[in-house]
Amino acid sequence: MAINRDLVGREYRSPQPYEVTRGKIREFAEAIGDTSPVYTDADAARAHGHPDVIAPPTFPVIMGMEGMSQAVVDPELGIDFSMVVHGDQSFAYRRPLRAGDVVETLTRVASVSALGGNELITLESEMRTVEGEHVVTAVNMLVVRGGAAAAAPAASTAAQEGSAV
């Protein structure tokens, strides 16, 4: 099933602000195996000029996931989630996220296009603190395999359970 082009520009706002905590930063850093002390030791972070422990560069995926999930399950957009793989990803940082940040994410459908038999959808997520400070912009291109052809007869479990790639 092709993705609905009419929805380019549609926005998805995070249902509630996301609070970046020391515990979640530690958990995420452990999950990616990154032992840099700036994630867990506030003194080490301050030695690099950060007011508190900072989050790993790919940590914003946690907030981006929300907008992505909303888009992926939006029936009007028509994405078959089980056929979704991650195409590319970029982050532009004003500064690193850090413990204590409370962040709101606005995700916009930036573009939809076809390549071969696949559909490509680009989602742009802007993350700001509740005080209005822009911290990071994440751009995420998803490939819906076979999306440009007739609806794929794929398992529905993925679409029901999952979040993203």
Place this chain on the structure above:
Amino acid sequence: MTAAIAYGDVEVGTEIPERAFPVRRVDLVRYAGASGDFNPIHWSERTAKSVGLPNVIAHGMFTMAQAGRLVTDWAGDPGALVEYKVRFSAPVVVPDDDTGAEITVSGVVKEKLDGNLVRVALTARSGGAKVLARSTAVVRLA
């Protein structure tokens, strides 16, 4: 960890030594929980194969995190990253055994920019395939 390298010590063509990052099924389960990405293609062989993948594959964002470590460890501060982009050119296939897969990452300085910034081109391979393409990081050095 202090800055490992200074802007003045770097030239276009300076290489960041290759590193290998292991990835086993348990790493993907842990990453799913930490990131909130529970797409079953990252933990269920049945689902992965049913949608035409060779086996369970690593989260693209897990691979991106590993490749980023090459740059942030080199620069000495993950907070010095200004821009980071990757293209996922092939999946990292992770077998259900005790060894798992390996992601090898290398980097080379492509450009020196103002403000002590450098642009690094990154290459990542796994199982003989190039898993990241056209991937770059802009990082501020001391």
